[in-house]
Amino acid sequence: MSLTKLSTYDVVVVGSGAAGQAAALTAVEHGNQVLMLEKGRHTGGSANYSEGLFAVDSYLQKKQGIDVSTIDVLQEEVEYSKYKADSRIWRKYLDASAENVQWLHDEGVKYEGVQAMGAGEATWHIYEGFGDAVMHKALQPKFKKLGGELLTSVSAIDLEICRGGKKKITLKSEADGQTETVTAKVVILAAGGYLNNSEMMAHDTDYDLTRLVTVSSGKGTGDGLRLGWQVGGQKAGMGMAMLFGGYLKDPEEPSFKMMNSQMNVAAGQQPLLWVNENGERFVDESVIYNFSYAGNALYSQNSVYSILDQKNITEMIEKGNFMGLGVYVKRGQKMTHLQDEIDQALIDNKPFIFKADTIENLAKEMNLPQEKLTKTIGEYNQFVENGEDQFFGKDPQYLRSVEKGPFYGFKLSVGAFCTMGGLKVTPDNELEDKYGKPISGIYATGNDAAGLTGDTYGPNMPGTCAGYAFYSGRNAAQHAQRYLQ
Secondary structure: OOOOOOOEEEEEEEOOOHHHHHHHHHHHHOOOOEEEEEOOOOOOHHHHHOOEEEOOOOHHHHHHOOOOOHHHHHHHHHHHOOOOOOHHHHHHHHHHHHHHHHHHHHOOOOEEEEEOOOOOOOOEEEEOOHHHHHHHHHHHHHHHHOOOEEEEOEEEEEEEEOOOOOEEEEEEEOOOOOEEEEEEEEEEEOOOOOOOOHHHHHHHOOOOOOOEEEOOOOOOOOHHHHHHHHOOEOEEOOOOEEEEEEEOOOOOOOHHHHHHOHHHHHHHOOOOOEEEOOOOOOOOHHHHHOHHHHHHHHHOOOOEEEEEEHHHHHHHHHOOOOOOEOOOEOOOOOOOOHHHHHHHHHHOOOOOEEEEOOHHHHHHHHOOOHHHHHHHHHHHHHHHHHOOOOOOOOOHHHOOOOOOOOEEEEEEEEEEEEEOOEEOEOOOOEEEEOOOOEEEEEEEOHHHEOOOOOOOOOOOOOOHHHHHHHHHHHHHHHHHHHHHO
16 A cells, blocks of 8 residues: 555655645645655644744734844844854845744734743744644645645655656655655755754764753654755754753653643742752853753753742742743743642652752752852852842842742753754755755755754744744745746
8 A cells, every 4th residue: 555645746845843834835835746744643843832933023013013123133143153154044034034924824823922032032923822723723734725745654764866856755654664755856854853863962962961851742853864964965053952941850751741830940940049069159040031041051060950948939939930931831920839849749759859948958968068058058148138149240130048948959951942953055945065056956944954043042032943944944845836847
């Protein structure tokens, strides 16, 4: 029994996340025979968990009176990347970003509004129902209604460029191992990066993987990169994961479950008190307002713990947190479940949480130097009393003493949403070879494409990763249409 309806297609899209769905729908709207592949049983990938996308000058921003300069964003993002990002790619992305928001709306996506993240700009267009609704209530049903073919539990394992420019793709059923080949005029790679490929992460990044918590669909295993490299695509922009600060690692639960946890937000996302394995402070903790910088800061130490007292906990319960985690736990939200979550984690003897009536006993529980931790907290409390952080200059509004027991310690791992980069592309998202020449009819999009970031993601302009996925998928399909014609 054949896996596919046809033996040849105009366009084959590898991956069904934001970039893949946008590419596939755009291509089928142009009247093409389109096959979209998803190696998992469920479509949408990590885009299902995304909250919104980036844009400037959109109709929603105009309604809310938000004015963000295109040139200012371009300059800031390229400088932020230390000029490792491609200004041409950013310019095209920015110019298309408002239309990108409109296109999604026209396809049936509903928005809650526009907001900022942390100390960043208000560029984050929040959609109702998260990315799951975008994928499964808007884009995918439209794709199938227009005659697009979608295969789940089918992966692309081999790609070859044949004489005359046609592409041969070998498919494999993940259910029974059956393989077959199809041909296509265009292949669009949208497989979501390599965060879940431990071998690639160990080889191509510098992160300590024992401390990294991957909060994703689990299917970003580098398939698109491997296929692109196989046909001569240039390897570029490796080594960056989108870190997002402190995250609690619970080996008994899927990592994404912590996204909604108020305890996780209180422990890992607040500008309060962090110490390292020696019981010392090492940074201005308000770095958490740029969550990717916070991830870098956590990785500067061998291990990190957040220390809170009961007074800190009570303040977040009664008045609200300082910093949320996206729109899963909102900024300023009263943490009404926080104490219950903490108490349950202690009852369950979770490995990331510690409690004691004194700082000395807390240090003992966490296996930290008692004298050093006591000294650190004593100095910190003095800074709070004086209203000045004499070590790292943290804004006094975030200074909270640690003096009212019981005391809580949380061992922080480092969260990561995705990787970005791997394949060098033109501003049209066409794959480039090692000489910088386009490889006709093969495109890389979303997290498979290099050119948008340097070594650190920029949450100062929130939603750029999700926005680029939708944009680059559409951009690839639009330029593929010219190639097809």
